[in-house]
Amino acid sequence: MKAAMLYGVKDLKVEEVERPQIARNEVLVKIRAATTCGTDLKIFQRGYVKKVIKLPTVFGHEWAGDVVEVGDDLTWPKKGMRIRAGNSAPCLRCRMCQNGRYNLCEDMLWLWGAYAEYIRVPARTISVNTQEIPPHITYEEAAIAEPLACVLHGAEAAGIQLGDTVAIIGAGPIGLLHLLVAKKLGAASVIMSDLIDKRLEFAEKLGADARIHAKTEDTVARIKALTDGYGADVVIEAIGLPATWEQALRMVCKGGSVLEFGGCPPGTEISLNAELLHYGEVRVQGAFHATPHHFKKALNLITSGILDVKPLITRRMPLEKITEAFEILTTSKSDAKISIVP
Numbered sequence: 001m002k003a004a005m006l007y008g009v010k011d012l013k014v015e016e017v018e019r020p021q022i023a024r025n026e027v028l029v030k031i032r033a034a035t036t037c038g039t040d041l042k043i044f045q046r047g048y049v050k051k052v053i054k055l056p057t058v059f060g061h062e063w064a065g066d067v068v069e070v071g072d073d074l075t076w077p078k079k080g081m082r083i084r085a086g087n088s089a090p091c092l093r094c095r096m097c098q099n100g101r102y103n104l105c106e107d108m109l110w111l112w113g114a115y116a117e118y119i120r121v122p123a124r125t126i127s128v129n130t131q132e133i134p135p136h137i138t139y140e141e142a143a144i145a146e147p148l149a150c151v152l153h154g155a156e157a158a159g160i161q162l163g164d165t166v167a168i169i170g171a172g173p174i175g176l177l178h179l180l181v182a183k184k185l186g187a188a189s190v191i192m193s194d195l196i197d198k199r200l201e202f203a204e205k206l207g208a209d210a211r212i213h214a215k216t217e218d219t220v221a222r223i224k225a226l227t228d229g230y231g232a233d234v235v236i237e238a239i240g241l242p243a244t245w246e247q248a249l250r251m252v253c254k255g256g257s258v259l260e261f262g263g264c265p266p267g268t269e270i271s272l273n274a275e276l277l278h279y280g281e282v283r284v285q286g287a288f289h290a291t292p293h294h295f296k297k298a299l300n301l302i303t304s305g306i307l308d309v310k311p312l313i314t315r316r317m318p319l320e321k322i323t324e325a326f327e328i329l330t331t332s333k334s335d336a337k338i339s340i341v342p
């Protein structure tokens with residue numbers, strides 16, 4: 001089968017590889033759509049998520065497809081079923097899992113291999129993080145359940161309340177999903193900041209109430225101006241840079257909350273003014289990945305039509321052109337997600 005193999009930074013090649021063989025408790029899925037993700041782009045450009053990915057590997061982790069082979073020991077899913085699966089399956093045995101913090105599992109099983117014709121889904125992933133896709137939504141919409149799950153987990157941690165003013169740093173696909181979720185949670189106003197005008201225009205189309213052009217404007221000053229000098233109730237960093245992690249801390253009001261969502265490289269340190277936590281009672285919260293519960297909820301929101309993720313797919317490309325797709329995401333910056341179709 002054809003698969004996009006990642007060997008290292010910016011070293012991605014479409015090759016002919018062996019079609020995966022399944023065990024008695026596994027399924028083989030023919031991938032019908034795989035969506036590009038900020039995490040993929042980061043790994044492609046910087047390659048530092050060592051705990052999560054081992055190279056070389058078939059790349060990609062957001063996918064949906066048709067079950068074409070079912071191991072003899074399985075009663076579900078059935079052959080021909082349209083399914084999606086999360087890219088992670090917690091062990092359910094470690095201390096973190098037993099505390100209910102499944103996204104922090106110490107023995108997480110990661111599933112890579114979306115940019116290929118077929119993917120083998122392991123037993124653990126089938127039992128804890130696989131869902132059937134209802135017929136009325138597309139494969140690419142279903143694939144977006146993965147990043148949406150992460151955003152739901154983050155939004156829960158941020159504690160967005162009805163009527164809040166929410167500031168989001170970064171209008172990439174993750175920032176845009178945060179925008180959609182914040183609006184649904186009842187944020188009265190969502191302010192987006194980004195360096196790229198086209199992204200901000202797109203955010204406005206998706207419902208952002210105000211935009212800050214970070215290239216020409218002082219983001220912190222603008223947030224203060226838009227909030228009578230107080231700062232936003234909730235600030236979400238959706239880029240993953242120490243400078244914007246620190247900037248987020250200067251944009252929040254007293255008693256508010258900061259969600260540091262974008263992952264910085266391991267070992268990164270930021271400085272934080274203790275006054276903010278003590279006299280300001282600001283809550284600073286990180287968020288990593290999602291639990292199977294969030295994956296299910298994300299798919300529910302897409303299938304019910306409560307969240308429309310279709311506008312996030314800005315382009316479709318065949319698997320053979322995946323390197324070009326990543327070049328486009330690196331340079332053009334006006335695309336949100338590209339759907340890769342084998």
Ligand SMILES: [Zn+2]
Nearest residue numbers: 037039146147
């Ligand atoms: Zn993703």
Ligand SMILES: [Zn+2]
Nearest residue numbers: 091094097105
């Ligand atoms: Zn675990």
